[in-house]
Amino acid sequence: MTDPADIVIMNANEVLTLGGASDAPKTDKQMNDLGIIQGGAVAIKDGRIIDIATNNEIHNRYVVDALEMIDADGGVVMPGFVDPHTHAVFGGSREKEFEQRLEGKSYLDILKEGGGILSTVRATRGLSVEELVAVSGTHVEKMLLHGTTTAEVKSGYGLNLDEELKILGAMGRLNEIHPLEIVPTFLGAHAVPKEFAGDKEGYVAKVLAMLPVVKDSGLARFCDVFCDDGAFSVEDSRRILTKARDVGLGVKLHACEFKDLGGAYLAAELGAVSVDHLDHVSEDGIRTLAMGDTVGVLLPGVPFFLMQENEAPARRMIEMGLPVALGTDFNPGSCPSVSMQIIVTLACLEMGLTPAQAICASTINAAHAVGLGRHVGSLETGKKADVIVLDIPSHKHLPYQFGVNHVDVVVKAGRTVVENKRAVWK
Numbered sequence: 001m002t003d004p005a006d007i008v009i010m011n012a013n014e015v016l017t018l019g020g021a022s023d024a025p026k027t028d029k030q031m032n033d034l035g036i037i038q039g040g041a042v043a044i045k046d047g048r049i050i051d052i053a054t055n056n057e058i059h060n061r062y063v064v065d066a067l068e069m070i071d072a073d074g075g076v077v078m079p080g081f082v083d084p085h086t087h088a089v090f091g092g093s094r095e096k097e098f099e100q101r102l103e104g105k106s107y108l109d110i111l112k113e114g115g116g117i118l119s120t121v122r123a124t125r126g127l128s129v130e131e132l133v134a135v136s137g138t139h140v141e142k143m144l145l146h147g148t149t150t151a152e153v154k155s156g157y158g159l160n161l162d163e164e165l166k167i168l169g170a171m172g173r174l175n176e177i178h179p180l181e182i183v184p185t186f187l188g189a190h191a192v193p194k195e196f197a198g199d200k201e202g203y204v205a206k207v208l209a210m211l212p213v214v215k216d217s218g219l220a221r222f223c224d225v226f227c228d229d230g231a232f233s234v235e236d237s238r239r240i241l242t243k244a245r246d247v248g249l250g251v252k253l254h255a256c257e258f259k260d261l262g263g264a265y266l267a268a269e270l271g272a273v274s275v276d277h278l279d280h281v282s283e284d285g286i287r288t289l290a291m292g293d294t295v296g297v298l299l300p301g302v303p304f305f306l307m308q309e310n311e312a313p314a315r316r317m318i319e320m321g322l323p324v325a326l327g328t329d330f331n332p333g334s335c336p337s338v339s340m341q342i343i344v345t346l347a348c349l350e351m352g353l354t355p356a357q358a359i360c361a362s363t364i365n366a367a368h369a370v371g372l373g374r375h376v377g378s379l380e381t382g383k384k385a386d387v388i389v390l391d392i393p394s395h396k397h398l399p400y401q402f403g404v405n406h407v408d409v410v411v412k413a414g415r416t417v418v419e420n421k422r423a424v425w426k
């Protein structure tokens with residue numbers, strides 16, 4: 001007896017299921033268990049996974065010849081990457097600052113001189129929503145080609161109500177026209193805009209006033225604040241995020257990227273879904289976070305690209321029971337790469353994660369960091385069919401053969417959108 005399916009993916013050497021963690025992220029030793037099925041296959045129907053088993057079992061259960069059959073050809077089949085932290089909707093680029101940094105200027109020096117985030121604000125404000133959708137669409141397409149099927153994207157290059165809504169509106173439009181699923185976050189408190197130079201208090205009041213309007217627009221799911229040296233204080237962040245929570249937005253926080261201001265405690269206090277960066281977090285901050293439900297999102301591409309020594313103490317976090325996720329932080333200044341594959345390599349080389357831990361952190365744990373752990377991030381019956389096929393014989397090759405795109409096929413919500421490394425959805 002065979003059942004119909006829409007797609008079967010056959011002949012994988014390894015299927016990484018990442019199963020068993022849809023209710024809560026994986027911690028500690030669980031992060032080394034990828035739930036591997038050797039010689040596995042996956043069946044998909046109506047956008048969902050309906051079966052995962054060995055090649056022979058799937059062959060016997062489904063009418064393999066009658067459907068779309070994807071031949072994994074001895075490769076790795078795994079959940080699409082979830083990138084839980086990006087700033088992917090922006091205008092312009094900052095390659096000039098890259099050269100300035102090579103000559104010795106720091107990221108914070110450039111920010112203080114009106115460069116950095118504020119230069120991207122100027123470029124983003126200069127674009128119409130259609131232009132913003134067009135330029136950001138090219139980034140979204142690259143993400144899909146590199147195997148990212150869900151990405152959180154933050155606003156924060158508008159810094160006034162109309163411009164922030166324009167950016168969030170562009171995300172909504174991108175969600176309609178591209179298969180990648182965008183989780184939108186309002187980051188009005190990303191930097192103090194030029195109009196409020198010397199009046200941070202005045203700008204915080206503006207952000208507080210924006211929150212109910214942003215919530216009513218239906219364009220954002222989370223609110224985030226850049227809590228760090230040169231940005232917003234813990235007290236500013238507490239005011240903004242408390243109000244965000246009161247109006248019904250989920251809460252995230254950028255903390256301890258350049259300095260430990262105590263943002264980890266605030267994230268724990270507010271029950272944030274994630275706290276991101278954590279390059280300078282204290283041991284006690286980790287312990288406090290590990291007692292709650294907040295996921296630590298680590299962004300190793302940033303210290304790498306900014307040529308900074310400090311990396312988040314990822315191994316300590318894992319040992320202490322904090323669930324850890326990985327993201328690109330894709331943005332034009334501090335990490336202009338969309339590749340979660342390179343982030344997996346950096347997490348191994350710079351933070352000491354095992355390949356399995358890094359893969360877990362970029363899939364199921366990353367899904368929890370954007371509130372979608374029950375829907376994506378693992379290959380389990382009933383979950384959304386976000387599946388990628390990689391041209392490597394085992395998951396250990398993913399961080400090892402670094403700097404090239406291993407993703408051959410991307411299936412998003414049961415639809416093949418990338419084939420032979422080319423976009424096929426258009």
Ligand SMILES: [Zn+2]
Pocket residue numbers: 085086087254329
């Ligand atoms: Zn960021």
